[in-house]
Amino acid sequence: MTAMLEMRGVSKSFAGVQALRDVNFTVEAGEIHALVGENGAGKSTLMKVLSGVYPAGSYEGAIVFDGEERRFRDINDSEALGIIIIHQELALIPLMSIAENIFLSHPPSRFGVIDRNTVYRRTAQLLAQVGLRESPDTLVTDLGVGKQQLVEIAKALSKRVRLLILDEPTASLNEADSEALLERLRAFREQGIASILISHKLNEVARVADRITVLRDGRTVDSLDCRSERIEEDRIIRSMVNRDLAHRFPERNVAIGDPVMTVENWSVHHPLHTTRQVIKNVDFTVRRGEVVGIAGLMGAGRTEFAMSLFGHAWSYNISGKVRLDGREVVLSSVPAAIDAGLAYVTEDRKQLGLILADDVRKNVTLASLRQVAGRGVIDDVVELKAASDYRNRMRIRCSDVYQETGQLSGGNQQKVVLSKWLMTDPKVLLLDEPTRGIDVGAKYEIYCIINELAEAGKGVVVISSEMPELLGICDRICVMNDGAFVGEFAKEDATQENIMRAIMRNVRMAGAPAAAVLTQGAVR
Template structure:
């Protein structure tokens, strides 16, 4: 372990430079209006290694990588970037890609209406005598998709793929370029355990081929398993760099560096007081919106009791999100049949507005597309779904609006300069907190949380688990969809498993194991 702090490292090519360094970032300082996002950050990445960057949401990790990739161009920050022994002054992503630095951002940058092939080679087209060679492009796309373990037709439109599949397309797109340093910002945040492990194996293979990678992740078990070196950033400062090969680096050690203290437990202690059944779904059947005859919800039955936290586990594409969205005002798929009962009475919920009026909220898995209007402020977003709560005679009570937004900003520990800043300026994790605050403001009786901790650091996860527990303690029902089985086991009271649109099992969390859940998640006989 070497503590680097603010000590300036020698530039590549100088007598003291380490020959194995492919990248050095020295004294990087970046300011935004009213906020210093990075303050004298220093980092060294060795050639051919997987270098992890860890830190809480808002610590400056993504900002540092945007500096490196030219999203924040030279002249907008202080400090030096030395790559392959040369000082670099990138004025945009194209200039960084020109020397072999490719970044995959946490928020996907794909065009939904274009095919997988078109997205992979967008801006990097395969041409022959000045004309795009689509046959060759498609063949290359097939090979790239095979490398990332994605078995989809390359002619498929991106909009018809799940979030996890789209992430794999992003990685294939990066591999299509002459990449020497691959930067991945939360690459597994949208993936289930099987697909995450597949991606980690891909990174290992690339390392064996000599490719250098920088990986930002909040999944500390993955970091401990794959990283050669780790740089920890807290509040815009480099705290320390850890050499994993030297030993004594585990998840607890990383957490201490990230949050400045030990975190005794990943999940808050909680004893549920479960009441009677108040929400029930019977024989729920929904058809895929683009594929006639394919059922994404196949005669599903489940119930939720007051004060209960109910988990839904399933592999990517199993139908968990489709089930949740179809229940929330039939906002996904073509409804074929089934009933929803609230307090024993059948209700019709044909729209999102109707779902809200019936006390149902839904926090989507894709905050950028479904959860936020990136042109809005934090204040406007928090009150958007529950605007009637702060109106008098159809006029918004400005003081009530400000008070509500401030209350939820504090309760959710949203790191923002004020409630009047745009949500687009926040880190991904803080954007997720804003989405949670937006739906908690509606005071739901049933909160459906779809991957609520995706892309959120371990400290913020703990806060959200506490929020989930408080909702249950208030007698509300919570449905929690997660690709992280330890999370479901640590938070939920009961867990349903889903496979190919069918609910295949139900287990008490106290009696379930990851193995028993996985068997039910992949059990074709049960389905």
């Protein structure tokens, strides 16, 4: 079959750092082509070259589309040919309607005036095409992330998309929303629309891709045809990281001590809907040197529980007691929680965990300014030494600690967040989705850091939507549903089936429909 797209010998560098090296990449019409690799492998850079974000002249090589070489000056040039990119950070305006977002850049008009009837009618057609039943007048802020992804796809369809590029489209979605999105890609394939899927979720990639291309260190290192070859995750992983991961999860010496944090009768109400109890009389214990996982469906209250503990960062009308090292503490503010020995790594590192426009140095020391200041003034030399020490200790890949944090890969950004909280020397770390949106190699490094923290006598709490992750790294798993703990399993008793059985039993007791339960054993 003749390729719709050919990228020939593409190379791209930034300030002497080679991001792409002689990359060749092809996509056929109506094909789902997955592009995988570690963070920093060059996937997003390659797609920015293709979409005109990096214009012709800023890279070496050629782009051939529909048999003609193209030199895109900007993203408008690529969109004119039907090449549409949807970035991981969605480009929607929350306080505008779905219709306004879809046609913001190209509204239908009559005699120079926007034709609102046409906008509404075409939006309704596009929403039906992507499987959304919302009204075109619905504000984007009222939609969940999964539905916002579908709005982005509807927006692409409005521009007569022929090649759709999706960068980590399911990173923030639950299982049901992820499956709905992948089903859309299958439907587009039948319509002749090609897709490039960038994803770290190898099970999803293997499920929908026609071909898989692996990038490593800016080079094409492997290509698999899923239509004629048996796809093995181990082969993909070996190509990505250039080593065997015989054990996905590192071993550690478990030495669990006395309780370091005890939570008693903890209750929390919703900060906006103040009559709604979100956390319901929870008792919870973490011991020194222990890694405790919290599993549950989406909306079970896991994040709300962690944030309410961390200085009432999300809460209203909290009651209950918290003891650290046997002493009752009052966690009425974030500074109070930090001083008491708690640290919380948020699930949303870009919005809540980092200042992306600041350098690595400032982000690492942000929660520990008193340690790098004298008489209220930051000592630049002390700050530089502290940040450099954590850069080396955490193996953060950056040019130096003055590099802007937003320029780092997702895995290295996560290491910066961890460094920030480790510098506070906490007794207990609350890790909320610590490996979301990072590749298998970087995940392994994060698991090693978690092990090191446990071996140093810290108490570690891991909230994760990936069941294999919880089973692989935790000494004990607590199951949460509807704001309460409904099950607890020691490592030797924790299985996917037992955990899902505990969730199912309590979902049904609460009267939820069976369809609400996630498939394939994944929990949220």
